[in-house]
Amino acid sequence: MLLIRPLTFADLQGLERLAVISGGRMTTLPANRDHLNELINRTRQSLRKEVTQYSDESYHFVLEDQTNGEIVGVCGIDASVGINTPFYSYRVDEVVHASSELQIHNRIPALHLCQDYTGSARLCTLFLDKDHRTKENLNLLSRSRMLFMAQHPERFANKLIAELQGVADSANRSPFWECLGRHFFNMDFTKANYLTGINSKGFIADLMPHYPVYVPLLSDEAQASLGQPRPDMIDVKNLLEEEGFNYRRYVDIFDAGPTLEARTQDIRTMTQSKKCTINIGSGSSSEKQVNVLISNTERENFRCLIVKLDPQQPEIAAEVASLLHLNNGDNIRIISL
Amino acid sequence: MLLIRPLTFADLQGLERLAVISGGRMTTLPANRDHLNELINRTRQSLRKEVTQYSDESYHFVLEDQTNGEIVGVCGIDASVGINTPFYSYRVDEVVHASSELQIHNRIPALHLCQDYTGSARLCTLFLDKDHRTKENLNLLSRSRMLFMAQHPERFANKLIAELQGVADSANRSPFWECLGRHFFNMDFTKANYLTGINSKGFIADLMPHYPVYVPLLSDEAQASLGQPRPDMIDVKNLLEEEGFNYRRYVDIFDAGPTLEARTQDIRTMTQSKKCTINIGSGSSSEKQVNVLISNTERENFRCLIVKLDPQQPEIAAEVASLLHLNNGDNIRIISL
Amino acid sequence: MMVVRPIQANDHEALRELGRKTGPGFTSLQDNDEQVATKLEAGLAAFTAGSVPVEALYLFVMEDTETQEVVGICGIESAVGLSDPWYNYRVGTLVHASRELDVYNQISTLTITNDHTGYSELCTLFLTPEARHSKQGSLLSKSRFMFLAEFPQRFNEHLIAEMRGYSDESGVSPFWEGLGRHFFSLDFAEADKISSMDKVFIAELMPKNTIYTNLLSKGAQDSIGKTHEATTPARRLLENEGLRYTGYIDIFDGGPTLEARVNDIRAIQESQYVKVHIADIPPDGETYLISTTEFSQFRCCMSPISRAGKNVITITPDVASALNVIESSTVRIVPLSSGRRF
């Protein structure tokens, strides 16, 4: 059985393993021990903090295999981005170039460097070990965060974004980066991503093009990759779209992967999850049982997993209750999958 | 009793009167006979047309005082803007100017000339004679259009916008225009507005600043007027916000009045109006009667007015039915006010 | 003897004939009745206007005094961009650097400008192939400097000259292919034709924001400020007079614009007034440009001269006749070529 729980300092090694096998493509998970330590530290501090007005808190969770204690996945939420370090995106705007005399009316897309998502909450750092990459586990990993948000809505900004990794070739090279970023950064994608991850302040502002970049001047491969997620991100994309996320023509400045956005309060897990109390019993099967995401309602001891139960009369076995840190009659939050 | 119906060629004089007393502040209602004629012509053609895919149709309606046949108001809907002539807005973006060494982090708003609302449907040309300016009449004038849209949703784009006139002083001078537009157009506001209204092609593109305009460089008055509606537009603004419209930091390029937007299918009149059949009877009062907006379901003979009835069992007097071109048992569309 | 003089109404046939000879690259004078007529009209108007016109096209022809044949044409626009905007790309530099990361990038940019608005322009230079010898091209081109020196109040203090941009063997401009083409639905030939008629059309469709040249094709980058082979001698001639490429290029083909302050041009700066002594002795001195001080009767030719005293030169009766000057007339002279090379 797989269990979601907040990061603790004991997870450092497990986290490092994930950072390495994720191959440096995830900005928020650089293979840098200091930074990973900081990630844990921030999570612990954020969880402890009594929040009345959200700020730069960051919550990260791991997916733990209960059979062997191994960390097989990680996911995170930023309460709001761009507070201490600027948060950049490219907005794909269209500029009209028209000449009435020539009867020409062209709509030319151009990339505008912007910080429009400053202040938004962000789902981030989603990574699941290859051996456990099933749809159910992905649901658990990604939606558990939303259940946490549903329980603690005051801790998160009203707008919520999620960035999907962009297209890369077999050698992990992004055609978008090769065509654009490389000219301005003089370094390879992985290094640039890494530097962003460890919050090297201001280097993007120093090096990025300030003027809009006209899309037709990019290579065909780079143009084709605009707003396209990496193929293995499709499941994640579908999951987010089911939650109510939309692509609004904002893309990642490094690999042009799409940023999806939603109103935090409108996502499905927020609107459809419900709070109720749990009954600890045999958890024996009945016809009314369905797969649900279930969590306790705590912060520092937040736990979440997938179990079969009857949403109308939730009952779980003692073993599962123990994993969830639940006693009979405790509050839970559930949502059907 | 006041009645909404589509424009006809007989309305030219009445329309001209409204254009004159509106004082040239409404782009879509220039005091120009040829253009007003064209407005009528487009409405007639648009109504006649069998639309499968909406394009540049434009529908205009008048508010007619049944006691004397006078035209006391006008309103319109464009099926989608920016198709034949470009549709410009200023988008108010923020640009971050930061220096980590100086510990300075400024967010500087700047106006970007854009055509982001290209393809959106638009509520336009709302004008109500001063003598009839009551909340009820405003509701009738503005919402009747939405009832028309609810009945013919396939005729309109998915996004819907409405532009509110911006702040002007007692002499009808816009501080925003005086500070910005005048420098680039070398003419007064009214003339620029008029030229836009009569679709003088390309002149905005030729004369407007192409580079973003930094808001801090504008006069205090101009800055204060950004996104502010003229005080007498507050009722209209409230009405639109009740319908679900939001201000998304787009403003008019001439007077900086706010543009409000909504998803067409989500506005209240679309979601809450209902189609049913009418009973023609005494229309005598009962406790269950409330003020409703009622329309027939026709196109060229569209009629709409406000009447008291019981929404569960709609019944109107023969006199009212005649105004609405309704026979007993005909389809109607109603929404409570 | 070749003499340069203002165009006249009866030059129409000669002008029409020149238009037939220019070829497709020479967009300002083509085998086109209407264009020739418009041109002639503008040229005549410049010399007959009552007061000093703000916008005028001063057109000159080079005539063989023996045969009365017109073999070349040249012109000066008094001010460009005052009716339709005058567009250029300006080549700029942006440095993107991060001390922290020790990264330093110098990036070349193109920005659309109308910076040359109001400047005077050297234009419409054409000499028939048969007449391209004996420095006659220099006479034709530089005679304009003598006119500028004589009538500075008719011109802007800044002078520009546009050089045709590079194109490959098949006549295609890599600059166009790499930049403009993306914003048009037109191929080079069609765009070229439109460009020759009216560059405003092109400018309307070109990107308004600064372009990073490192995003352009190698060919386009290399063509920035590069002169067409056939135009290279003309460029050298103007550079020897002090005109300079200052980073402005044609928005269409990337060809350079040369620029100078009128007063900094060698032939203008070093020219001086002298009186003429006419004598039939073959002069043995350096070759000079000699021009008259008249406006509508302006004449310029070149000849070796002898100094007959301080501020007096000796010229032959031939030259005097070509210039229409008499003994003791005042003329402006300057050595045909500069000693300096750039």
Add this chain to the structure above:
Amino acid sequence: MMVVRPIQANDHEALRELGRKTGPGFTSLQDNDEQVATKLEAGLAAFTAGSVPVEALYLFVMEDTETQEVVGICGIESAVGLSDPWYNYRVGTLVHASRELDVYNQISTLTITNDHTGYSELCTLFLTPEARHSKQGSLLSKSRFMFLAEFPQRFNEHLIAEMRGYSDESGVSPFWEGLGRHFFSLDFAEADKISSMDKVFIAELMPKNTIYTNLLSKGAQDSIGKTHEATTPARRLLENEGLRYTGYIDIFDGGPTLEARVNDIRAIQESQYVKVHIADIPPDGETYLISTTEFSQFRCCMSPISRAGKNVITITPDVASALNVIESSTVRIVPLSSGRRF
């Protein structure tokens, strides 16, 4: 006799003393131990580096040969903007016109650029008030051209000089008030201080997009390219040598940058080599700059000279001693002033 020579290690005290006299407007040399030390070190490094350095600050002092007192300083940066970006606003023109409406607007714009990256820069010119007579300011400033003429391979082909911008009686820059201030939370005095230390800070906060100057206050518009009163004579001197304002201004106070190609500068173009003949007869000719051909022992002074033959000049033993030359040494000379006025 005043002689200009490279700065030396034992000039430290003199330099420190000059720093006390410059006053607050002269940001490059202040009453500041650390700055003086850094400056001296850079200056010494330039003259002792093994190979030709890419970035070097060549610093010279003017010494009174009678008293050995140092009364002035001047410098040349070999290349700016190669470590930290070098920022300017470029003043451009945009025309917004509509034929249809017969509207024609010419709009002046400011665009941030690093166009002068790699250019050489005249800098750090200061002469003590007591020494400001007898054209000694000209000697100090123009001696740099003699050095540039002698060692062109150490410099860029383009040379710039920044002129201090206009400020009003109370020392406030209307350009700053009208533009920069809106993007800062700092007043002029504080920003001025920061600007003098490192202009990169300022550039980071200034707007990156082109500014329409018609949206600025009248005062700011009028200050574009306007020189501070105290700097006007220095500007005139450089303009007489051929440096020109070409539309680049300081991003902070709007002061103009003057610019020229090194080879187009009068004192460089017209300078020539001659041999010296030393004789104790008072020379009666025009005043010339005379400089030696040595690098680290470079000397420059001014004196009237007599021509002692083609390519030979006569100088007095005094001058020879100041220059450290002997009979038949080769020196570079040029008339101190140009006949031309701009």
